[in-house]
Amino acid sequence: MSLSSHTTHQARTSSGVSLWLPLVLIVSLFFMWGVANNLNDILITQFKKAFVLSDFASGWVQSAFYFGYFALAIPAAVAMKRFGYKVAVIIGLLLYGLGASLFYPAALAHEYSYFLLALFVIASGLAFLETSANPMIVAMGDPETAERRLNFAQSFNSLGTISGVLIGREFILSGVEHSPDALARMSEVERTAFYTSEVQAVAGPYLAIAAVVFFWALA
Structure with a gap:
């Protein structure tokens, strides 16, 4: 093998190896937004119970979430065009992680509107991710x-969809259901404790998601 041929082969091999890490990182994004999208149905069920919401009020979970996509899709495209794919991905991950982190203070405050704000921030981040990851x-x-x-990358979105349902079912939904009569027979302290525990059940999984997403942004 000539020196020039060896050099060309080395360059191709090095390039192939160097692409694996960013390829894995970007493919994983498809999984991440699949998880976030499919946790919403779990949240609707949980919030309806924890905040005693009507069907209309619990539907604001999806409204707040998809409004984030609507509001940030064009800014995401502008940022991607101006600063490149990588910056857009990092911004998306930071927003995603921030939104997931906001579930903790929302749970402490026991405020439904705070959760809606957190979901809006998460979806804003996903708008950046979906806008940049596909062309990237x-x-x-x-x-x-x-x-x-x-x-191949989009197949991981389906995996994220399944994982989101499993995460919600195992770590958010308590399986504890009380009829209106049973709740009425509880003391005020008991009802408050029940509602508080149901609200706080969502904080732990979302903090774990935030930790993973922030690590991915760093990577």
Whole structure:
């Protein structure tokens, strides 16, 4: 093998190896927003019980969440065009992590509106991630295999969908249900304790999600 051929082979190998880490990081984003999107149905069930909400009021979970997409989609595209994919991804992860972190003070305050704000911030971050991750995965490698990379990455979104449901079912939903009559027979202290425990059940899983997302932003 000539020196020039060896150098070219080394460069290709080095490039291939160097792409693996960002490829893994970007593919994982598809999983992350799948988790966030599918925790909303769990939250509706939990908040309806914890805050004694009507169907209309509990529906604000989805409204607040998807308004974040609506409000930040264009700013995300502008940021991506001006600063590049990487910066847009990092901004998205920071917003996602911040929104998940806000679940803790919202649980302490026992305020439904604070949770809606946290969901809006999470969705704002996801708007950045979804706007940048799709074209970024296409750009990361040979254009001829771009479609395969994108399909592979999107398969992790389905995995995130399933994981979000499992996380919610195992770590948020308590399985404790009281009929209106049973609640009426409770003392004020007992009812307050029940509602408080149901609200605080969402804080732990979202803090764990925030820790993972902030680590991913650092990576």
